[in-house]
Amino acid sequence: MSTTQETSAQTGHKSGINTPAQVIAASLVGTTIEFYDFYVYATAAALVFPKLFFPAGNDTVNLLSSFAVFGAAMVARPLGAIFFGHLGDRLGRKTTLVISLLTMGIATFIIGLLPTYQQIGLWAPFFLLILRLTQGFALGGEWSGAALVATENAPADKRALYGTFPQLGAPIGFIIANGLFLIINFALPHPTSSVLQSEAFLAWGWRIPFIFSAIMVAVGMWVRVKLNESETFKKAVEQDKVVKSPLVDTFRFHFKEVVLGTFAMLATYVLFYLTTTWILSFGTTTVDKNGLGIPYTQFVLMQIVGVIFFGIFTLVSGPWADKIGRRKLLIWVTVAIIIFGLLFPLFLDFHHGSPASVWLVEAFLIIGFIMMGITFGPMGAFLPEMFPTNVRYTGSAIAYNISSILGAALAPIIAVALWRAAGGSTWMVGVYLAIASVLTLISLVLTKETKDSNYNEELAFEN
Template identity: 65%
Template sequence: MGGVTYGAFSTMSLAATAERADPAVANPRSRVILASLIGTTIEFYDFYVYATAAVLVFPHLFFPAGDDTAALLASLGIFGAAMVARPLGAIFFGHLGDKRGRKATLVGALLTMGIATFLIGALPTYEMAGWIAPALLVVMRLAQGFALGGEWSGAALVATENAPPGKRAVYGTFPQLGAPIGFIVANGLFLIIAALLPSDDPSRPSQAFLEWGWRIPFLFSIVMVIVGLWVRLNLVESAAFEKTVQKGKVTRLPLASAFKNHFREIVLGTFYMLATYVLFYLMTTFSLSFGRAAPGGPVPGLGYDYTTFVLMMIGGVVFFGIFTLLSGPWADRWGRRRTLIWITLGIIAFGFLWVPMLAAGPVGVMAWLILGFTLMGMTFGPMGALLPELFPANVRYTGSGISYNVSSILGAAVAPFIAVMLWRYGGGSPFWVGVYLSSMACITLVALLLGPETKDVDIER
């Protein structure tokens, strides 16, 4: 960055544009799909590995022994701390993506996430290093959040800016599909390790798992990063960005321009994502705590052992993936706004169904997981097209990234923490957790009713 002048950058970009004009080097559709899918799969894999360990392992290893609930809340607090770093990552990587191009920026985000995740697998525990251990965990977690702040919007732009006419929402679902795939891979790996290192106590991992087994999923991430880098380094820039360069529309300060000219769109995009984020982290992070807590414990839960409940969650996540893909054609046919209004109404209703569904035994719990993850796929899928479409090409990386990641603070950062507090306040009943979800979905509904339809906007504007 520091030694490259704007004029030199423009020359290089125009050279890239000339190269792009040759159909032989244009991004094939299969490469676009794979590049947008594999990167977010790796990023969400890394995030889910942490989310699982935050519930299963870190309360035992990175905090003083004593109050289990306090240790869980502290672990979830560090989990949420990454959300604070995400808007900073969106600003940093958005600036690079809107000025220097999507390709190199995406490579940088992927490397940052991969290195941070790998290093978590090598951290000392509280027993080894005292308070240095959770402090280092916070640093690595902030690095993960910083990277994810730049990853999602770049992957969404690669998909939507290279999509054929009338198919932007369909293409926009492929980076979104990385979330369920990453969840399945991360939790599947944890399940395999837990099966190889079984515990006599279903509420606690085995000693071997706590000593070294939990590190394997974090260290394994480096293999996935190498694959992701190979795919992304073979991309060429999108026509939308190249036309921005050709027309001299590259903004010197994308962040200032986005807030000055598109503040309303940033606010709308932030609240569009609110219900999605709250639902996302309630169904993944909070549900793992609630599902494993003993019915007769200090804060009663469902009492499932880890393996059983994670397998049930994976069954629900399959529906997450299926309905993420189905939501794309619906949003292309009926429009993003109309599709999401109906889905958000469904999320509001779902929040009030928590108590009767969870009280109905294993069948009800499984139905709760399937319905929650189905709604998750339906609301998450169209966001891959909707948020980028709110902004013109010269501030699109920055604008969509800020909306997506500021919403992570309002929704994802606090959702597991608030849910545990409401669960504890309700004496083990999930009623107030469901009410919390419905309340956040009402805010999203208002934003959707106030916002525009973006289905037919010119993506190269």
């Protein structure tokens, strides 16, 4: 059987055409679940795992250890990008998305069943690390597949708008994950408003969000199994444009695009993990330890308010990018992020724990998440448009996920170290964001506009 016949047989539903509702559901539901799983871990990494999965000792060391395991998933993401990218470019987007979602769901569910350090000693952080790596491996294939499902099924003049649908999974997943933590906090007995002081939460309540993911995965699987393969990929199959080694061809013909795409995402990753993971630790740390001293419940509600703006501006960014171009919009918002980074002390280095500080922190979160939505939304179209159909899954996935090592994996660790080194001030953390954003700005300046690229026809090389 030829490569064309083999691949065509495995894509299935060849004659089916996805409706807009199917495209939105398949791209949005899957990424919502994947990001939910990721955020559940991120929240637990800041609040629970330092106490339950590492030996008792220095609080800062345990927090850094917890964030290190969190960051390990980012290291696994490029491996997942290579594996799932190969499947996606060889066998199709649909099959690959089902596998990645199932992998993530199983790993998250098992984390909810893990014994703690007090029960099995060093095996606890070891198993946590293995499952965290599995989460990262799965997410390495999820985003690109969802972005391709959205954009390859979109009208040519609305690709950026359709590309925002998988991006919306980030704010929605965040709200569901942290909202569930808040519900658990209110439902369980605790002496104060801080979930950190709830014995029931530390004993078993933290497991509920991880176990609950099994229900969400079942819903996501149902949606994706009903999905038809994209017409763009089927056309590549019919024209015998499917390559034997997408990874080799990506680096052979599109190495420049991989590098530029990687750094184009850097500011987005650093901004996001500073305003979600690091800020949660900084905001809920007590004043005597150079934090803001804001109770956990209050701080997460503040974050959720900011994330609502994240979702709104993610969706709004799509039509903007379709109108003025992805590159121009991203350049302007990156400049804004640089300025924002330099203004960190204005928002965060105030009278810790005072009402005025709370309002400034809320303003910080809202502004940060607005810029996050504007920079994250267009990426759903911008990165895939940099690559031709036959290596689009692999190329966009590798760029997206290598950037996760440089940005997401290191951001919480670097931010904690800089915050502690500055004696509780955040100016060094802001400078760190500004430097990352300058690198992104340089990448965008060197990148061509992709708005008018021929998404269905343009294949940059022959087999």
